[in-house]
Each structure stands twice: as structure tokens, then as C-alpha cells.
Amino acid sequence: MAVSNIRYGAGVTKEDLQNMGAKNVCLMTDKNLSQLPPIQIVMDSLVKNGINFKVYDNVRVEPTDRSFMDAIEFAKKGAFDAYVAVGGGSTMDTCKAANLYASSPHSDFLDYVNAPIGKGKPVSVPLKPLIAGTGSETTGVAIFDYEHLKVKTGIASRAIKPTLGLVDPLHTLHMPDRVVANSGFDVLCHALESYTALPYHLRSPCPSNPISRPAYQGSNPISDIWAVHALRIVAKYLKRAVRNPDDLEARSNMHLASAFAGIGFGNAGVHLCHGMSYPISGLVKTYKAKDYNVDHPLVPHGLSVVLTSPAVFTFTAQMAPERHLETAEILGADTRTARISDAGPVLADTLRKFLFDLDVDDGLSAIGYCKSDIPALVKGTLPQERVTKLAPRPQSEEDLSALFEASMKLY
């Protein structure tokens, strides 16, 4: 399996772009970040070195097909020969999609979108170099809200993986505490889900041609290493990183954990927390997350993922109890006297305490959902087969309803 080319603690240089033969660069970011030092540093370097570039700062936090299309149009008009994405996952995913469709101008948007919503065609066109710093720099996945179906889906192909990922912890010093917390919860679930995902040799069907393998292949001996290591960092540093913006050690380690977990889940995949999170954020009514400066209702991705985690791992534990217990221990549970059959509840309680300590909203009800929304939430989860099929335990619609119901309140 491949991981991105990662450089730690370094900014983009004119040489990186020149080595890629770049003469006309697309610099993507979002409105908030475009005012902050990280993007200034990149622009100054490009200007100083006389590299032509155009800035696209219209990235939507939690992108939609419409916001993807807008970026794709910009990319097609610009005829760029390289891309630099500075921001979080939303910017990176938007830039991956812009690069893909500008490199494949005659494709319909749905051609590369995951089945069953899109056609999920394999990518065979060559893409332009993409330098990404940072958020989803290690994966070949780009997620968006498909508005008229009101579901989140995405594009998943090794081909859209960034050429070079920059992991610069200084970028994280500008993140407000909820952004740090929610990003950390995403890392936590990336690690927990990829470590408990269906083992790669049990995934079916086995495509006859390796090019048809999904980007998400199931848990495997290599992704396991990244998942466990990222989880250890989350256990040690996430609370510190949230509580103290100046704790560079904690924020640096969480930034690395994000890249590490990304390498792991980028190959192994995620399952129910992510599959169920897409309707949770896609069907948002009026909830506006603290610390997110956006003009629309928003359930941040990390929050939408973590709220169901106690219910999800209680449900999946029976398939891999040792792994569930092991992760609970890494997260601080005293498992010396725990019975293997209690692995699920032990991990769930550990997660609830972890979330409570970090002032997380008390379940789906706290972000505006009630029992009558469950059918719609289930309906929005069903198309997420790409990930739900990677759950170690198959789930019926009734199972999904029960998981959403159990996630209405956490404490």
C-alpha cells in the first residue's frame, strides 16, 4: 500500500514547484485561512520567486457537489500545471477533486463519485502534482455533500492522493479549541475504525483486477501499526492540545497523529462512525458549531463522527473483542479485571468519559436531532456502503436505527 510523500515541519518551496515543472500554480484555501499567516507565507514565497499563481479561496467548509463544481470550473479555466492546497480536509478534498476533473475534462461529475451514488470509475488519466498542507494529505479520498440527495459521498482513488504532503505543526497554532477537539475526534475515529475494520483478507468480493481494488482495503498488518500509534498520541496529547493553544508539543503531536491515522485509514478504511456521520452532518438543521466561522448550519465532521462512537463500538466489539479492549486500555481504561465479553461497554464508557472531559455536546439530541429523524438518518447511511461494508459486523436497518437511537444522549 502507498502513503503520500510526507515532509515534516517544512513549508512549500519554490524548488518543490520547479522540480515538478510548475509554471502556473493554483493555490487553494478557504476564506478564513486566506487571512492567516500560513497562506501568507506560501504566497510570499511564490511572489518572491516569480512563480505565476492564482488564488482560489472559495473552498466551502464541509464541501458540497456545488462547491466542488465551482472549484473544478476555476481549475479548468486556469489550466494549471500544479496545485497547492493550504487548509484542512475541506480545502484538500476540494483541491483533489479540482485536479481530478480538470485533468479529465470530458468526465461527468458522477463518473468518479463512489458507487452506488456515482459510477465509481477507476481513474486512468494522469493528474497534475498537488502539494497539500494539511488535513487529508495522506489519503486518496475527497468527501462532499451531494446536495439534492442530502447525503455525503465522495471520490476515492489512489490517483488523487497528493504528490507531497506538508505536515507543519505551526499551522495548528491558529486553530480555536473546538476545531482542535473536533479534528482530534476525527483522528480518534480514524484510528479506532481502521483498527477494528474488517480484515483485508475477509473483504469481498475480491476484484479480479488489482486496479479495481477499493482505496479502502480493510485492516491489515501495516495500517494496524499506524492506527495503534495514532491512538497512543491521541490518548497522550489531545486534551492538552485542546486546552492550551500554546502547547506546541501537544499540537505538533496531534498534527502528526492526524497524518499517521490518515496513512492507516487511507488504506484500511473506516466504517460505521464515518458511514453514519454523513447523514448527521448532511441533514443538519440549525446547529452552528462554536468556533466555526461559517455562514451556514454546520455539524463539524469530527463531531458528527465521534457522537456515535460509543454505540458503534458496543455494537462491533463482539467481532474483535481483543482489539476493542486493547484500544480502551490505550485510551486509559483499567482493563486488568475486564472480561473480554465486556470489551464493547468498556470501550464505550472510556469514550464517553473522554468526550465528557472535553465538553462534547451530549449526543445527537444536543445538535438538533430527535427520534423522528432516525429514519432519515438511516436512509442517509444506507448508500455509504463503501465504508459500512468495512464494519466487522454486518448491520441491518434496524441495527442502524438502534445505533442512532443509542447515540441521542451520551452521558
Place this chain on the structure above:
Amino acid sequence: MAVSNIRYGAGVTKEDLQNMGAKNVCLMTDKNLSQLPPIQIVMDSLVKNGINFKVYDNVRVEPTDRSFMDAIEFAKKGAFDAYVAVGGGSTMDTCKAANLYASSPHSDFLDYVNAPIGKGKPVSVPLKPLIAGTGSETTGVAIFDYEHLKVKTGIASRAIKPTLGLVDPLHTLHMPDRVVANSGFDVLCHALESYTALPYHLRSPCPSNPISRPAYQGSNPISDIWAVHALRIVAKYLKRAVRNPDDLEARSNMHLASAFAGIGFGNAGVHLCHGMSYPISGLVKTYKAKDYNVDHPLVPHGLSVVLTSPAVFTFTAQMAPERHLETAEILGADTRTARISDAGPVLADTLRKFLFDLDVDDGLSAIGYCKSDIPALVKGTLPQERVTKLAPRPQSEEDLSALFEASMKLY
């Protein structure tokens, strides 16, 4: 940093080659392996699927510039559009070199050879796809004996890293016990050396252009994960893998450890054990290793590397005592009462016991060297700056003499 694209437990398929657009494949192996099942399986698959290929089975175990040239000539004549290397490190390294020079036909052989012996030019030509299974599938390094200088040197560039690495544990069931042991010692030293190598941010000089960065960048947060994980596997499985050819669990895990350590040292680098090993194998007189069916005197690479390890880590410990003590503990030492200042001797004793348990020759004297050879061994080490400069502690010629002398006998 990048790692190869690795597939675990799978053979090469016609689809892999067709996806790469291969119509004329070069299949490289060595004389011994060419008679064994792994190569038969690949050939049958190519024949069955009507893919044109030519076999080159003239790979030299411990390659030389001459044996590289011979393979390069074969590659140039064949005008291949893809390469498949089936064998150990020697086959893989030979295939990397053949692919490189056939793709850059007007280059002198020394153009890409490491400075100071060669010119160490960066590789800017596109190479053909190379599928490698297995031995050095994760690195961008190819090592050979430069005969008229009687030194080992190599070619190191991300550009020659295989396109796809196949890690198939079934291949290891055919390995005799000394081959398993020596390969394991190489893995052991890859892990120990990359974990104790100069940290990446202390490496100097810092090239102004990232393309000039050495393939070996010094220890870093990502390579550390691979080194420690590989070391744990070595501690748990190496003895079992050596002693029982049918222990598939042990041999599979050692095979994975080899890939894991390769990802780590392939980015971080190795230092003195490897730097000093090159003259040890290059200056071999009459020693012929048990279990190696070759027509020339041979000190297997893994043996040449491990024999100096007790002396080397005694010497380097003072620069990173915690890491030296940590690795000793992973290898089974009881470090509860050990003083940090004893980290070197503690690790050295642990290594000696490990080697003694595995019937390793008692030091350089047991493979034909005596005190009067030391000046030549030192002279052969000096050009290995690419790795010796990555040692955490700088070393004088006197230091190197002392290290060789201390390695004459182990027990």
C-alpha cells in the same frame, strides 16, 4: 517520505503488468531461485497470459559493478517496458540498476553512483515500472561491490524505488537456516541503526533544493515507528524462523519485519554497522558461508553487518542512551536496574547473547580477518560517508580501527 506500494501475501498478476501497460517484461532472478517454485509461479502466470518476457537469471549474490553492467546490457538490448524482480536484495538491487541505466542509456555508470566514489547525480529520467518480490522492495537503494576499488558502494535515489512490492511469506519457506538468520540480522541492524541514526533535523548540510536531499534523511518520527515495530518482531520471531523452516507464522512475521524495517531505514538511513560491513564483505578472502550456493568467497551481507554491532552500539550509545537502552529491553534485556550510562554495554551484551544463541561466527577473526587487515578495513569504510555521516557520533580513523579490533571476537 514515501514508502513503496506494498501488497501483502499476493503474487504478481497479469493485470498488474497490463495496468502498467507492459508488453515486454524483463524477469530477473538468480541461478538458485530460478529453479524454485516462486519463479516458476511467475513464469507460468506470464506464459499462461501470453505476456512476452525474457528471463535474466545471471544475478550475482552480492552484486558487483561488473554484474550490474551485465544486467544493464541485457536490459538495454531487451528494450523492456516493465521489470519483475524475484529474489532477495541482490536481485532487486540489480534490477533497480538495470531499469535505471536502461532508462538513461547515455549516462556513465558512475553518474548515479554515490559520491565520493561516483558522481551521485539526481535521477531525472522516467523509469519503467518495477515489480519487486522481495528483499529490498521498499527502498530506493541498490548496493554493489566496486571491484577495482574493492569497496561496496551503491546508488540511492527515490526514483529507483520499486513501483509495487510483493511481500509473499510463502517465498521464505525455501530459505535455509543461515539465509534466514543472516537476513534477520540485516533486519535487526536496519532497525537498530535507523532508530539510533542522527536525527533528521541535525543532518547537515541542508540542501537548498529538496531534490538534492539524500535518500537517507536521518531518524525521524515516521521511521522511528517502523524501526521499533520491526525490532519487536525480530525479538519475538527471528529465533523461531531460523530454527524451524515450517514455522510459517515466524517466517511470515520476519518477512513483514524486513519490509517494515526497510520502510524505516529506507528513509532514515543506516550508519556504522552498514558502513563498516562493506569492506568486511568486499575484502573477503576465502570465507564461504554455509547454506550459500555460490562459486565465490562470500560473507553474507547480514553477517557482515551484525558482527560489528556490539562494538558499534557501545560506541554510539552516549549520544542517545535512552534509545539504546530501549532497544536492549525490546531485545529481551532486563533494564529495570540498568543505569542510563550503561546503555551501550547493556545493548552490546544483549546482542552478543542473541548472536551466540543463533550460532553466529565468533567475530571477524572467525571469518578470516586478523589485526593486520584493520587498516584496509578502515580504508574501505572511509568512502561510505553516505551512511557513516548518519552515525549519531562522529568517528575518527582511530575510532574505526578500535571498532574493527573490538569486533574480532564476540564471545
